Amino acid sequence: MRYALGIDVGGTKIYSAIIDENGQIVSDIEKNPTPKSFDEIKQLFKSIIKKHEKDVDVIAFSTCGAVNNSNNHILGSTGNIAEGYPDMQFAELSAKPVFVENDANCAAWAEYKIGASKGTKVSVMLTLGTGVGGGIIIKNELLKGQNGAAGEMHFKMYSDKRRKCTCGGWDCFEIYASGKGLKITAEEISKNHDITTYDVIEGVQKGDSLMIEIFNKWQDDITNGIIGLSNIFDPDCVVLSKIQDNANKEIITTPIVVKKAVAGNYSGMIGAALLAFEKGIN
Amino acid sequence: MRYALGIDVGGTKIYSAIIDENGQIVSDIEKNPTPKSFDEIKQLFKSIIKKHEKDVDVIAFSTCGAVNNSNNHILGSTGNIAEGYPDMQFAELSAKPVFVENDANCAAWAEYKIGASKGTKVSVMLTLGTGVGGGIIIKNELLKGQNGAAGEMHFKMYSDKRRKCTCGGWDCFEIYASGKGLKITAEEISKNHDITTYDVIEGVQKGDSLMIEIFNKWQDDITNGIIGLSNIFDPDCVVLSKIQDNANKEIITTPIVVKKAVAGNYSGMIGAALLAFEKGIN
Numbered sequence: 001m002r003y004a005l006g007i008d009v010g011g012t013k014i015y016s017a018i019i020d021e022n023g024q025i026v027s028d029i030e031k032n033p034t035p036k037s038f039d040e041i042k043q044l045f046k047s048i049i050k051k052h053e054k055d056v057d058v059i060a061f062s063t064c065g066a067v068n069n070s071n072n073h074i075l076g077s078t079g080n081i082a083e084g085y086p087d088m089q090f091a092e093l094s095a096k097p098v099f100v101e102n103d104a105n106c107a108a109w110a111e112y113k114i115g116a117s118k119g120t121k122v123s124v125m126l127t128l129g130t131g132v133g134g135g136i137i138i139k140n141e142l143l144k145g146q147n148g149a150a151g152e153m154h155f156k157m158y159s160d161k162r163r164k165c166t167c168g169g170w171d172c173f174e175i176y177a178s179g180k181g182l183k184i185t186a187e188e189i190s191k192n193h194d195i196t197t198y199d200v201i202e203g204v205q206k207g208d209s210l211m212i213e214i215f216n217k218w219q220d221d222i223t224n225g226i227i228g229l230s231n232i233f234d235p236d237c238v239v240l241s242k243i244q245d246n247a248n249k250e251i252i253t254t255p256i257v258v259k260k261a262v263a264g265n266y267s268g269m270i271g272a273a274l275l276a277f278e279k280g281i282n
Numbered sequence: 283m284r285y286a287l288g289i290d291v292g293g294t295k296i297y298s299a300i301i302d303e304n305g306q307i308v309s310d311i312e313k314n315p316t317p318k319s320f321d322e323i324k325q326l327f328k329s330i331i332k333k334h335e336k337d338v339d340v341i342a343f344s345t346c347g348a349v350n351n352s353n354n355h356i357l358g359s360t361g362n363i364a365e366g367y368p369d370m371q372f373a374e375l376s377a378k379p380v381f382v383e384n385d386a387n388c389a390a391w392a393e394y395k396i397g398a399s400k401g402t403k404v405s406v407m408l409t410l411g412t413g414v415g416g417g418i419i420i421k422n423e424l425l426k427g428q429n430g431a432a433g434e435m436h437f438k439m440y441s442d443k444r445r446k447c448t449c450g451g452w453d454c455f456e457i458y459a460s461g462k463g464l465k466i467t468a469e470e471i472s473k474n475h476d477i478t479t480y481d482v483i484e485g486v487q488k489g490d491s492l493m494i495e496i497f498n499k500w501q502d503d504i505t506n507g508i509i510g511l512s513n514i515f516d517p518d519c520v521v522l523s524k525i526q527d528n529a530n531k532e533i534i535t536t537p538i539v540v541k542k543a544v545a546g547n548y549s550g551m552i553g554a555a556l557l558a559f560e561k562g563i564n
Contacts (some may be wrong), residue, residue: 282522
């Protein structure tokens, strides 16, 4: 049995644990808040790796940001993390092999190997969080594209410049389907700038009609994106992270199999580990 | 050297010719108007095949409509051709092997093997005609999806139900980027219901500012679609059929390599033949 040290790097938290070839977490899970500076992040990586590297065959990073096809550095900027982070020299962090992949790609791979899309030929995974990530698997291979940046969910929902997206473009799927998108939709419909996504979810649970309207609009946007992706990829299934049960109920009215992700919060590091075993070390 | 009888079936014309393994047309090209009924189409296929089947190794159809993964029948309806056409039993038309693929997929393959996207790792081809077709090639393989229907360009350009698409949905890329889309854009901007796409092209050539405005709006819609596809696939290049030079000039302002298709009107039958050699017969 081979082992990986999986490290999932998000904008707010960094998870780490030892993961085996079956995708099982075989150690305690360490959670750290993501430090604010490049140097602190690098120090944290070093300290996590130092503790575990003797016990593993590979260090497997699941990270925000698009990752190149050699799985060793980040392409371009990432938005929600310390400036300079994309310049991280991952290979220099350990004497053991280091493997890096985008977090949504890792989550997609985890679902494909041990979760909702197991056994499928073509699957599309959408991770809905502060932003939106995408991971596409075609015939047992992650779609990476020319440079490694494939799966970015920045296709337009409108063509008349309504919302500026975090990517610098206009009206991308991400700025409608993300948590940030839900907040903007809530502000637009309620005319209340202080409304939060928690207000919306709580309101839906209480049966508040305005909150249900907001929630349904957000769901419609997600559904519209899924319809487009389904027509492009003809996938066996679409996997959504963090979808509410009533959201899922809404979405499956379209003739597409939409499944809820099962690997949970640790899908990033599990997927990174499984990809590293598959691609990163021999 | 192996030979295929390539037959390209469109809504208005049916082209046929003998094509060799290099994608060269080695016979006269026969052009027929597409008959109006299923029986007449079937009779035409039979008469074309009867003339040439002894001289070829495979019959290779490039057809409107999505085609299944076994490359022998059409999935669902096709819109612009005789009712019942999707039920055609292609294999029964000849004693030789018969191979069938969607026309945009065939055009994409022709461009990949002998045209604009030769040597690329990931390419997206858009055929802009009465409708819009899409063909995506990833690492030497056509993206077919679960059922064979991948590459359908029915992702939304707006999410507020402006134009009904031929597919039954709303605001798909096809109903903006197609010739039909250009006509609707022209009608909307000029407030003239009788305006034709020829009026627009002619007006642009004469420098008419209203026609240029219409043309630019249509180009913007195409560009917006290409941006989304490029973010999803991270392709080496996007190939467009039938694009005007000034259109191309407009589109390359986005950071994507957009190339003009080179295989021309016969890319369907050439691509069908080359795919048949690759996949259909051994």
